[in-house]
Amino acid sequence: MRRTTGFVIVALxxxxxxxxxxxxxxxxxxxxxxxxxFVGDSNVTLSAGQVMARMTLGxxxxxxxxxxxxxxxxxxxxxxxxxxxxxxxxxxxxxxxLRETLLKVQPDAIVNDLGINDTxxxxxxxxxxxxxxxxxxxxFMRLIPRTTPVFWTNLxxxxxxxxxxxxxxxxxxxxxxAQERWPNLVLVxxxxxxxxxxxxxxxxxRSNVHLSATGASAWIARVTAAMxxxxxxx
Numbered sequence: 001m002r003r004t005t006g007f008v009i010v011a012l013x014x015x016x017x018x019x020x021x022x023x024x025x026x027x028x029x030x031x032x033x034x035x036x037x038f039v040g041d042s043n044v045t046l047s048a049g050q051v052m053a054r055m056t057l058g059x060x061x062x063x064x065x066x067x068x069x070x071x072x073x074x075x076x077x078x079x080x081x082x083x084x085x086x087x088x089x090x091x092x093x094x095x096x097x098l099r100e101t102l103l104k105v106q107p108d109a110i111v112n113d114l115g116i117n118d119t120x121x122x123x124x125x126x127x128x129x130x131x132x133x134x135x136x137x138x139x140f141m142r143l144i145p146r147t148t149p150v151f152w153t154n155l156x157x158x159x160x161x162x163x164x165x166x167x168x169x170x171x172x173x174x175x176x177x178a179q180e181r182w183p184n185l186v187l188v189x190x191x192x193x194x195x196x197x198x199x200x201x202x203x204x205x206r207s208n209v210h211l212s213a214t215g216a217s218a219w220i221a222r223v224t225a226a227m228x229x230x231x232x233x234x
Contacts, residue, residue: 034108034231035066037101039094043113043209044071047216054220063233065224070101076118076128077136091127098143109231110144111223112152115175116160116209119167130167133174141182151186151226153219156194161206188226190219 038044038051048069055065072079072093081096082088118136123129125136144150154175157168172191179185194200200215202208211219 031063033060033063033065033233034227035068035105036227037068037070037105037107037110039098039110040071040113041075041117042071042073043116043211043216043219044069044111045073047211047220050213050216051220054217054224060224065227068105068107070097072097074117075114077114077133077140078123078127094140095143102145107148109227110148110150111227112140112150113219114140114152115155115171116164116168118171119155119160119164121167130170130174133170134178137174137178137185138181141178141185144184146184149184149186149230150182151188151223151230153188153190153223156191156197156200158191158195159198159201159206160209164209186226186230188223190222193218193222 036055044051048067051067054060055067057064075093076091077094078091079093080088080091081093082090118128118130118133121129122131125132141150152175154172155168157165157172160168175185175187179187194215197215197218198206200212200218202210202212202215
């Protein structure tokens with residue numbers, strides 16, 4: 001009887017251990033930390049590979065984010081909403097785009113890199129440009145549910161083309177102040193991270209506003225760190 005009882009106990013322990021191992025091996029790598037909607041300009045599009053790698057591999061392999069992409073090449077905050085930019089008189093692209101997107105996707109967070117294409121000239125309050133930039137930020141933020149955090153990266157002015165510096169400073173100042181009006185706006189300080197790294201942009205002598213492969217990796221690393229601090233792991 002003692003031998004039988006001992007065998008049963010050992011068998012139960014082995015089965016229990018096997019069950020635990022199965023749970024441990026299959027449970028953790030299915031978790032989602034959150035759905036993240038990326039909006040912005042061509043730098044988001046061109047960084048898609050680095051975004052996927054950073055948010056779904058490495059230390060996020062078993063607790064991955066789910067990136068969803070909705071950028072537009074050349075986008076500003078007030079981007080033209082016509083099929084052809086020539087002759088377009090309305091600049092409500094994001095109002096339309098986000099309304100349709102948010103009907104289909106309910107993101108836990110939004111990442112926004114808009115800004116650099118607005119630095120080329122002042123424009124007006126309802127057109128591309130850095131004039132009235134606080135009002136433009138407010139216009140955009142009203143398109144987002146107030147419960148959804150918006151991680152907005154500022155601009156690394158010191159490594160951007162020199163002729164964009166004036167507009168660049170206006171954009172960054174407006175973003176910094178906007179945090180006081182919008183509790184769900186999380187400013188990601190890309191300006192500090194990239195200011196001494198001209199290699200983060202493509203082209204020599206500040207001739208390009210697009211992120212290099214190295215720059216894209218550094219950019220999404222900075223964004224993901226900010227998100228990790230705000231969005232708890234599963």
